[in-house]
Amino acid sequence: MPFTASIHAWRLASSRDGSAWLVEHRPEGLLGPLSGVLRVRAGFEAAVAAVLGPVADAVAAESGESAHAAIRALKDADGGRAALVFGVASETGERSDDPVPSGAHRLADVVECPPELRAGVLALTTALFSTGMLVDW
Numbered sequence: 001m002p003f004t005a006s007i008h009a010w011r012l013a014s015s016r017d018g019s020a021w022l023v024e025h026r027p028e029g030l031l032g033p034l035s036g037v038l039r040v041r042a043g044f045e046a047a048v049a050a051v052l053g054p055v056a057d058a059v060a061a062e063s064g065e066s067a068h069a070a071i072r073a074l075k076d077a078d079g080g081r082a083a084l085v086f087g088v089a090s091e092t093g094e095r096s097d098d099p100v101p102s103g104a105h106r107l108a109d110v111v112e113c114p115p116e117l118r119a120g121v122l123a124l125t126t127a128l129f130s131t132g133m134l135v136d137w
Contacts, residue, residue, distance in 0.1 A: 029063060035052075059083070111125055
C-alpha cells in the first residue's frame with residue numbers, strides 16, 4: 001500500500017500548474033498568460049482558440065533567455081509544469097505569402113501581439129485559415 005500512495009503523491013506533484021506559479025512569481029522577462037497578451041479581431045475568437053488549444057494557457061516570455069530562466073526558476077522552486085511561448089528573431093518571422101483561399105482569412109492576420117512574441121505567434125498561426133462556415137465535402 002505505501003507504494004501506491006507514493007505513486008499517487010508523485011502524480012499530484014507532477015501535475016501542479018507551473019503556469020500559475022510563473023504568473024504569481026513573475027520572473028523577469030515574462031509577459032503573463034499568452035491568452036492575456038493576444039488581441040483577436042472580433043468574430044475570430046473561436047477559430048484562434050481552437051488553433052491554440054492548450055497553448056493559450058502558456059506563459060508568454062520576451063525571449064528565449066527569459067523562457068529558459070523561467071523554467072530554471074520553476075524547476076528550482078518545484079513549481080510544477082508549464083508551457084512557454086516566445087518569439088525568435090529569424091529571417092522567416094513573416095507571415096506566409098501563400099494565396100488565401102476565397103472567403104477565408106489567414107489567422108496570423110487576425111491576431112495582434114507584442115512585437116517580441118510575433119515570430120512565435122506566426123509559427124502557430126501562419127499557415128492556418130478560417131472560413132466563415134463549414135462546407136459540404
